[in-house]
Amino acid sequence: MDGSSRGRGVTWLATTWALLVAIAAEPKAPAFPVPSPEDTAHWHQLAANDLQDAMFAATMHDWSIAKNVVMFVGDGMGITPSVAGRIYKGQRREGSSGEEGYLAWERFPNMGLMKTYVLNKQVPDSAATATAYLTGAKANMYTLGVDHTVMKDQCMDSLDPEKWRNSVLKWAQDAGKNTGFVTTTRLTHATPAALYAHTANRDWECDAKLGSYGHGCRDIAKQFVEDTPGRDINVALAGGRFVMGASKGEKTKLNCVRGDGRNLTEEWLRAKRAHGHTARYVTNTRDLLSTDYDSTDYLLGLFADDHLDYEADRDRGPLGQPSLANMTRAAIKMLSKNVHKGFFLLVEGGRIDHALHDTQPRRALEDVLALDDAVADALSTLDLDNTLIIVTADHSHVMTINGYSQRGNDILGTSDEPSDIDQMTYTTLMFTNGPAYNYSWNGVNVTRPDPKTQNTTELGYKSLAAVPLSYETHGGEDVAAYAIGPMSHLLHRVHEQSYLAHVMGFASCIGPYKDNCERPKSHFSRFLPRVKSYRRKIRL
16 A cells, blocks of 8 residues: 555544544433523522522421421432432423422421431441431441440340330330331331331341341341330331241242241231230232221231332232332321321331342332322321421432433433543443442453443443442432421431431420420411411422
């Protein structure tokens, strides 16, 4: 080849490469439409509305006593999953770009940030965090309902009642209130178990899991059925038939199948009826929705052998599993019968956490929206003049929203611009560690899959992770807590996570605050008509 031919070849290659780079760098059309117009006047009007709400909120502190307290927990729903859920909601349900929308709790008038570290770990687990926000004191990793002196697996220490820490649910029972919990996990899993159990290991859910370290201790399922406050809970809706001895499923490493042969659901029913109470045990949506709540004193619903299915996989038929909103509505109907004393209810979207551990963002975000539905349903049902509602997370995850994609980019999609190192795009949602690392070495370079060759929006897609781990970890940053109702203004800055139990206790004058609940003198009464109008607005 002569020099001129080589020159023309080099020029052609350079031109072609430049064209390919230009095409790759050219912004792609947004997957979802961006609202318009968004001119200066639009942003000024939004700011004026928020300023008006802020000035009013500064004068509307409600010092009245909360007869009812409802706490919603999105397990693992840190700031990033929450923001991603907000965008996903707009894109999938409203056909909008999503960034401009809100989740139900994001319009609450008060919020704070909760520090999630536990006594012996910078990055926590769900057991120690639940112990913190439900009992009012921080604890050690993996422990439930015990104090700072008890470490994981220290069975004998955990048996000392002096080291037990009672939860806000026990405080509510002592005050004569009805109590209950709803979760998409097993009823013995970390978050609900912190309401009623005292144990040195969150994994001791049934007797078969006690092992040598737990010998002599009571498993969590047994504590729910036999001990206070578990046996006095009016409504519990969850998964976990295995741990209760109520399933004939096959034993696996992931399932805790009772070794003592006891069926604790039958024992639960017998105990309630022996004391003259009406009790019902349900296992599917049809049975739950057909329950006569007015004539039922105690309701136990176990809708799966293990955890409930992800919202995206749930059987929506009458013989399938109820939604989180279905269960929340049922629990409120059950508990609201105590018209004089009120109630305490915990609602957990527990499988957000599990999907994030598996680095499956779509499943996680569908469960965020299930929690959003449950909160919206509660807002339309409850009287916010006497009900404090808190929405929070126990901890975060190591998912991030990255790249510089244009507005309206599919939150489950890829970046607009490729990497300047390997010339491939990357997913908008990524994890700093987890099972989907999928790197390979070709003898020269480290390579990774090209997201353009994959369907990143499919249900089981696992976003790319940086550090290879079989199971993605929690994140250690603060989580948000949103509040509305009496005493919601007590959330106002960065707090220790254990502060939440004290807010709930003081708001309803229970537990440590039953005899120490004096409110400051105020002129709040003159704002009551405006407060009621404002709360109606929040429900919209």
